[in-house]
Amino acid sequence: MADAASPALSIVVPVYNGAATVGELVRALRGLDIEGGLEIVLVVDCSPDNSLEVCKGLITEPGAPVTVLSLSRNFGEHNAVMAGLARARGDFVITMDDDLQNPPAEVKRLFEHARDGKFDAVYTYYAEKKHAAWRNLGSRFTNWCADHLIDKPPGLYLSSFRCLSAFVRERIVAGYEGPFPYVDGLVFQVTQNVGRLQVDHLPRSEGRSNYTLRRLVRLWLAMFLNFSVMPLRLATLFGLGFGALGALGAVIVVVEAIVSDKPPQGWASLMVAVLVLAGVQLVLVGLIGEYLGRMFLAVNRKPQYLVREVFHRAAGESAPGIDVELPRPDTRAAGQPHREPSREEPWR
Numbered sequence: 001m002a003d004a005a006s007p008a009l010s011i012v013v014p015v016y017n018g019a020a021t022v023g024e025l026v027r028a029l030r031g032l033d034i035e036g037g038l039e040i041v042l043v044v045d046c047s048p049d050n051s052l053e054v055c056k057g058l059i060t061e062p063g064a065p066v067t068v069l070s071l072s073r074n075f076g077e078h079n080a081v082m083a084g085l086a087r088a089r090g091d092f093v094i095t096m097d098d099d100l101q102n103p104p105a106e107v108k109r110l111f112e113h114a115r116d117g118k119f120d121a122v123y124t125y126y127a128e129k130k131h132a133a134w135r136n137l138g139s140r141f142t143n144w145c146a147d148h149l150i151d152k153p154p155g156l157y158l159s160s161f162r163c164l165s166a167f168v169r170e171r172i173v174a175g176y177e178g179p180f181p182y183v184d185g186l187v188f189q190v191t192q193n194v195g196r197l198q199v200d201h202l203p204r205s206e207g208r209s210n211y212t213l214r215r216l217v218r219l220w221l222a223m224f225l226n227f228s229v230m231p232l233r234l235a236t237l238f239g240l241g242f243g244a245l246g247a248l249g250a251v252i253v254v255v256e257a258i259v260s261d262k263p264p265q266g267w268a269s270l271m272v273a274v275l276v277l278a279g280v281q282l283v284l285v286g287l288i289g290e291y292l293g294r295m296f297l298a299v300n301r302k303p304q305y306l307v308r309e310v311f312h313r314a315a316g317e318s319a320p321g322i323d324v325e326l327p328r329p330d331t332r333a334a335g336q337p338h339r340e341p342s343r344e345e346p347w348r
Contacts, residue, residue: 011095013292026066029107042069067310080306092114102200150182
């Protein structure tokens with residue numbers, strides 16, 4: 001919960017293969033003049049490069065405080081964002097990527113737009129995205145699906161560069177413990193008081209996107225299956241539609257048999273119909289199986305994220321140092337889902 005010591009703004013950055021860019025990003029963020037102060041939360045998602053060491057080195061540099069969370073394995077961007085949101089303390093929190101495609105100078109505009117407009121959430125959009133054509137096409141398809149599945153305001157572009165109020169942050173962190181978070185779906189379950197702001201989008205300065213086609217499909221499935229029963233309703237409509245076609249075909253066959261001396265023809269069309277119906281049935285069974293599988297993993301408490309260590313600037317020392325925090329197991333600081341130990345249960 002926000003308190004008197006909390007900054008006005010928290011910035012949450014999931015870090016994966018970001019060693020070459022995260023230092024420049026943090027230094028630029030520290031140079032911003034944010035009324036009420038800011039903090040930076042870096043969530044290192046078990047990056048295979050030396051991102052963790054780079055992030056730890058940023059802690060002792062002068063400027064706004066930096067907290068570094070080291071996750072125990074790679075959980076994915078939205079899981080890492082949820083870990084950062086659970087640690088953030090600001091009246092508002094901005095989530096952004098570590099690749100410098102969102103200029104740090106836009107952070108202040110985004111924060112002030114959300115604060116002055118009294119929005120619960122503000123999403124950014126771009127005049128031109130500097131992504132590959134297939135990524136832009138996939139984004140348009142995902143946004144079209146979101147219009148119909150997660151109660152998204154029409155025309156709103158879903159961007160990872162977003163600003164959330166403490167009200168929204170606290171409720172999505174406390175309200176969702178499942179292993180397949182989709183931050184935007186959680187936001188729209190809490191509020192419809194959402195604004196938008198156009199910002200610049202720059203070409204990627206280092207490396208290439210960490211989002212492969214497989215990761216994008218997994219993210220799309222999290223949105224498609226976790227926050228709506230619309231796919232199951234579509235399955236029902238498919239069943240009714242094909243049932244109606246089957247009834248119509250049966251009537252045609254009976255009429256043809258009555259008025260014609262020849263036996264009904266159409267072996268090829270019959271096989272096509274059987275194959276199509278079998279394919280549709282298998283897809284629908286797979287869809288239901290995906291729902292059941294996700295329920296099974298959630299019931300068995302598959303972790304949303306697990307924090308191995310937390311690093312932050314040591315207090316009360318003449319020379320800046322780093323404090324290492326080992327979160328107590330079964331608490332929200334260590335991971336999600338969590339179980340608060342009872343008072344009778346000893347801690348070893």
